[in-house]
Amino acid sequence: MKTSPFATDQDVRWCPGCGDYAILANMLKVLPTLGIARENLVFISGIGCASRFPYYVNTYGFHTIHGRAPAIATGLKLTRPELSVWVVTGDGDGLSIGANHLIHLLRRNLDIKILLFNNQIYGLTKGQYSPTSAQGIVTKTSPQGSVERPLNATALALTAGATFVARCFDIDGAGLQNIIKAAAKHRGSAFIEILQNCNVFNDKTFVHLSDRQVRADRTLWLTAGEPMLYGKDKNKGLMLQNNKFSELTVAAPQDVKKLLVHQPELPDPHLALHLSQLDWPDYPVAMGILRQVDLPTYEDLIAQRAQQTRDDHPPKDLTSLLKAGTSWIVK
Amino acid sequence: MTKATTKKTMQRKHVNIRFAGDSGDGMQLMGTLFANASAIKTNDLFNFADYPAEIRAPAGTVHGVSGYQLSFADHKIYTPGDKIDVLVAMNPAALKTNLADLIEHGTIIYNADNFTERDLTKAGYAENPLSNADLLKHRLFAIPMNELTLAAVKDLNLSQSQAKKCKNMLALGIVTWIFDRPLQPLVEWVQQKFHADEQLATANVTALETGYNYALATDLFTEQYTVNKADLAPGVYRKVTGNQALALGCVVAAQLSQQPVLMAGYPITPASTVLHELAQYKQYNVTTFQAEDEISAICAAIGAAYGGSLAATVTSGPGLDLKTESLGLAVMSELPLVTMVIQRAGPSTGMPTKSEQTDLLAVVYGRHGECPIPILAPATPHDCFAITLEAFRLAIKYMTPVIILSDGYLATGADAWRLPDVKSLPDLKPQFCDKPTTNFTPYQRDPHTLARPWVIPGTPGLEHRIGSLEKHNNSGNISYEPQNHHEMVNLRQQKINGIANDLPPLTLLGKDSGDILVIAWGSTYGAVTTAVTELQQTGMKVSALHLRYLYPLQKDLAAICKRFNKIFIPELNSGQLHRLLRMELFIDSIPYNQITGKPFSIAELKQRITEL
Structure with missing residues (x-):
């Protein structure tokens, strides 16, 4: 990683074996290909393991406080809309203490990219259950097993109105790089949930899905315009019948025609939301870009309003500005 | 219209008037317009709006009373006044909530049409306060405001409720005449305010002019009051x-x-x-x-x-x-x-x-x-x-x-x-750091101000990382080194302490030594300045200091305090500046505290200072 032109001189201090290394390595590979000058890239993070990320990327970077990176990024983007602003957050930072900011950033559609590293655990505070932890998980704060139902990050982003929503594994280098590139090109809020392994406090939490032996059968990689086919032999597919997904084993070529074709550009987020909630063993878990629609960005709309005001009421000189309203002269 | 009787013109140095009514009665608009008309007369002025937390409390109840107080004078004033000389009450609830603030022999102008038994009940009056002997020491002017307003706008095509809503303008017209304010600018402002609806503009102007002419013509008002122009520094206000x-x-x-x-x-x-x-x-x-x-x-x-x-x-x-x-x-x-x-x-x-x-x-x-x-x-x-x-x-x-x-x-x-x-006005142009140097670091400090450089992301060659973790001074890299943290804590404090060298000296109101020094901060400036000035005129050896900088404190504060026998600190809290000065400068003082949600009265401050 040290050889990347975007690497910094700082020692990376994640635990050996942490999934964050893979994410960083893929980001460092993608960054030089984006055509964005180093000085125009800004990484903003909150608090947690994931949030150390900016220290390891040789761009502008701001490691802030717990949960608040989306709000700080919003202020920066409003001030410098020309910058490429990336938020790096985790399941505790982005979905618990900072969930409110995340929802509102996505709803407003600021042109900001959000990488949410979901390892389903609080790592930096040494292992407490998080809002995405599986129900029943035994941790230091849930010795008898957690009673809480987990939050689905991708579904949350979709319901918040995000215009780009994707999901990927930390160890799926090619998939992750493609998603990061697509997010960088998207104008608007891009939300990427990265399912990431914490080998110290929540090891192998995604292995039942991500392991190469089973991944093809238990996940569905969504490709725009392609039928929803999956499985080692690409012989399983998803159909929609009576508003319910059902699996179809593709026996003959014409069976493929019965399958759903992925349309991330659909304005209605219903199908994407439905897909985001599929879970193994009933269904394959949907990966890739679930939604990608074009809507005006917040900063563009704000700039339009400002331009409209300047056109309708051109600024006056300072003296006239201060005098506005009822003024009078004392001689 | 001609004058029915000869009316006297009386001079007043200072008038405090309060308009009070339901929060939907347009009291704030009425007060603002009256204040603007007073500004045109180049009186000095100060106003205070007192509005309820409820947006629309039930009409006629004491919870829904909205007030606008204006003080106007022929001299410099610093507060909207302790007590009011004139109360314009649009209903019994407005009378009830504001009566205590009226001077001993004050003036009450009220909407007589809104004092029915039902109105009195809503305001929580068991019996009509207008017949109470206590109220009769004031000068009472009963004006049938609803009736006059409805009659004035009857030819316009307005609903009963729209027509009634113009009564604030009728009341404004009345006080405009009583206090000899210019009518014409008010007419223009009202037209401007309602420019979107010609009908409403006409109705409001009609009500305003009707009120003015009514006050001029009626035998009810035999005196008109005028407040001369204040002696203020020349300029645009x-x-x-x-x-x-x-x-x-x-x-x-x-x-x-x-x-x-x-x-x-x-x-x-x-x-x-x-x-x-x-x-x-x-x-x-x-x-x-x-x-x-x-x-x-x-x-x-x-x-x-x-x-x-x-x-x-x-x-x-x-x-x-x-x-x-x-x-x-x-x-x-x-x-x-x-x-x-x-x-x-x-x-x-x-x-x-x-x-x-x-x-x-x-x-x-x-x-x-x-x-x-x-x-x-x-x-x-x-x-x-x-x-x-x-x-x-x-x-x-x-x-x-x-x-x-x-x-x-x-x-x-x-x-x-x-x-x-x-x-x-001060030059606020920031000095951004925008020149790439090989040895740039985000925490290299200006030796005089101790400020670090301000770099705008997007500046080529100065990419860097900052954050909420403790950092090594200069490089900005994360650092948990014990001695570095100690130094960084000190540096951050020294930087703020150093601001004291950049602050103007304090200005005393009064002599620079004496018996009593009154120290105030924030919005109590007006009451303290007025109280101390009036006490100085009686020969008392009292001075006042007003602090606009509370942290860091100005450098000459401690020395000034030493030149007075007693330090008196009135505050609208339980003694926070009193404690701050004790902690920061070892200055002991006599606190005086009021936590009622209301400002100090000048009279009370004068009494307290006199008793020291």
Whole structure:
């Protein structure tokens, strides 16, 4: 990683074996290909393991406080809309203490990219259950097993109105790089949930899905315009019948025609939301870009309003500005 | 119309009038227009709006009474006055809630049509107060306002309720004649106000003129009062509320710095009007951002400051609590940020529309870690403008968050503001660091101010990382080294302490030594200045100091205090400046505290000082 032109001189201090290394390595590979000058890239993070990320990327970077990176990024983007602003957050930072900011950033559609590293655990505070932890998980704060139902990050982003929503594994280098590139090109809020392994406090939490032996059968990689086919032999597919997904084993070529074709550009987020909630063993878990629609960005709309005001009421000189309203002269 | 009887003209030096009615009765509009007419007469003026927290409480109840108080005088005044000379009461509830503030032999002008048994019951009167002997010591003017208004606009095609709504203009017409204010500008303003609806404009102007002519013609009023022009410094004046002045300060800061301003806020009484005001100035390179919560508002401002904008956030007590952690980030990342705190009665939700000075120690000491932030406090509504420019000046020069501590009384009160010569305004152009050097580090400090460089992301060759973790001085890299942390804590404190060298000397009101020194801060300036001036005229050896800088304190404060026998500190809290001066400067003082949600009365202050 040290050889990347975007690497910094700082020692990376994640635990050996942490999934964050893979994410960083893929980001460092993608960054030089984006055509964005180093000085125009800004990484903003909150608090947690994931949030150390900016220290390891040789761009502008701001490691802030717990949960608040989306709000700080919003202020920066409003001030410098020309910058490429990336938020790096985790399941505790982005979905618990900072969930409110995340929802509102996505709803407003600021042109900001959000990488949410979901390892389903609080790592930096040494292992407490998080809002995405599986129900029943035994941790230091849930010795008898957690009673809480987990939050689905991708579904949350979709319901918040995000215009780009994707999901990927930390160890799926090619998939992750493609998603990061697509997010960088998207104008608007891009939300990427990265399912990431914490080998110290929540090891192998995604292995039942991500392991190469089973991944093809238990996940569905969504490709725009392609039928929803999956499985080692690409012989399983998803159909929609009576508003319910059902699996179809593709026996003959014409069976493929019965399958759903992925349309991330659909304005209605219903199908994407439905897909985001599929879970193994009933269904394959949907990966890739679930939604990608074009809507005006917040900063563009704000700039339009400002331009409209300047056109309708051109600024006056300072003296006239201060005098506005009822003024009078004392001689 | 001709005058029915010969009317006398009486001179008055100073008049305090209060308009009170239901919150939907248009009292604020009526008061504002009357104040503008008084400004045209070049009286000095000060107004205070007292409105209920309920938007539309049940009509006619005491909870729904909205008031607008105006003090106008032929000399310089600093408060809207302790007691009112004239009460205009639109209903019994307005009479009930305001009667106690009337002077001994005051004047009550009331809407006689709204004193039916039903109205009296709604206001909680068991019997008609108008027949009470206590009330009869005042001069009572019963005006059938509904009847007069309905008759005046009967030829216009208005519904009964629309027609009745014009009664505030009728009342305004009456007091306009009584106090010899010019009618014509009022007519123009009313036309302007209702320009979207010609019918309503005509109705309101008709009601206004009817009221004026009624007062002129009726035998009820035998005297007209006039207040001469005040002897004020020459210049262009306007009326401004504290929150308007904070907003204008931001707009002007954008012009003086030639940088964009981002104001981020979340709706909260009594701070929201700063955001409302600024939302109207988009053509001046000002962006307003209504955030999803108080934390987001300050964080967006921090993000904007990181991006090279002049950044500000505005809030009140509960919002200040929420912003506290983020203020720490602004201290740690050493970014310029102006946080405006419009104090209101607490703790918790407290009394949102009532004012007090109870957040001083919270802003000075109320953050975890060693977390110093400069604190400024405006003295008058119009001082909010100068204090905003000063806050931005210090924030930019020292790369630090700065807190402006205003309050509800200044926020909604208005005074006459002599507009500054724009050439006299400070230069706020920031010195951004934009030259790539091989040895650039984000925490290399200016040797004089100890400020770190301000680099706008997007500047080639200066890419760097900053954050909320302790960092190595100079390099900015994360550092947990014990000695480095000790040094960084000291450096951050020294930087703020050094601001004291950049502050103007204090100005004493009165002699520079003597028996009693009254020290005040914030909105009590008016009451203290008036009380001390009046006591000085009686020969008392009392002086006053007003602190606009609360942290760091001005360097000459301790020496001045030593020259007086007694230090008296009146505050609208339980003694917070009293304690601050004890902690910071070993100055002992006699506190005087009132926590009623109301400002000090001048009479009470005079009495307390006299008793010392």
